[in-house]
């Protein structure tokens with residue numbers, strides 16, 4: 001992904017919408033789609049991680065997953081449209097400071113949304129604003145809200161557990177089952193950097209840590225509680241990744257792979273390789289620490 005210019009990413013997003021037949025199915029004029037995509041681009045901030053490039057990667061992953069899992073023949077066109085559009089809009093106007101910060105710093109967003117998923121509610125509100133300008137794209141806004149709100153990691157276990165329970169009896173025609181799968185697909189796409197080749201994934205980790213450290217530095221400056229996994233004095237690249245992969249990525253990705261075994265090589269294997277890479281790095285840095293200590 002690092003090779004694409006912003007204008008190229010906009011064209012690629014357009015191709016994804018065209019390729020999934022959304023323009024014909026929903027009578028969307030090409031110019032309306034282009035204006036919509038440009039508005040989305042304008043509403044992402046220039047911050048280290050939650051920027052337009054992240055939005056592009058998440059949408060691209062969703063597009064890839066839809067093809068790999070043959071969801072075109074399992075879900076309705078509108079469901080696919082909701083998933084791709086949710087991926088596109090899921091971090092709109094992200095300020096670079098997470099929900100915990102919003103709540104502790106009592107920001108306008110936290111006050112507006114009563115401390116309940118302030119960021120995700122804001123991403124939805126900004127998405128509404130953009131979607132309402134182009135009504136031929138504003139399909140099933142309810143579905144998009146549900147999927148975007150599901151990206152709050154505070155709800156991770158709730159959503160994963162729901163999916164686990166449905167897994168053995170999963171039915172693509174059941175509305176409730178479908179909704180949980182759509183949430184899982186958006187969540188998987190959102191945190192899928194480690195499923196990409198290492199040369200792509202590692203710079204993303206640098207960007208994420210830059211945003212994390214920026215938040216914890218601000219928390220220290222303002223005397224707010226310091227978010228431990230963002231503290232530059234406590235986390236390193238390998239420590240951050242080994243626990244994230246073990247406790248978040250592998251459990252989530254394995255569950256989706258049970259429903260779609262073909263995903264094993266695409267999302268599980270690269271993540272296992274990444275775990276080995278960062279575990280080796282962690283061991284090496286511990287060994288080095290051991291030899292340099294007086």
Ligand SMILES: Nc1nc2c(ncn2[C@@H]2O[C@@H]3COP(=O)(O)O[C@H]3[C@H]2O)c(=O)[nH]1
Pocket residue numbers: 050098151152153190191192193194205208240241244
């Ligand atoms: N440590 C770690 N956290 C990640 C990674 N990818 C996503 N996340 C976290 O997962 C979260 C998903 O929702 P957010 O975008 O709020 O913030 C994201 C990060 O906090 C990763 O590769 N490593």
Ligand SMILES: [Zn+2]
Pocket residue numbers: 054058090091190
């Ligand atoms: Zn995201």
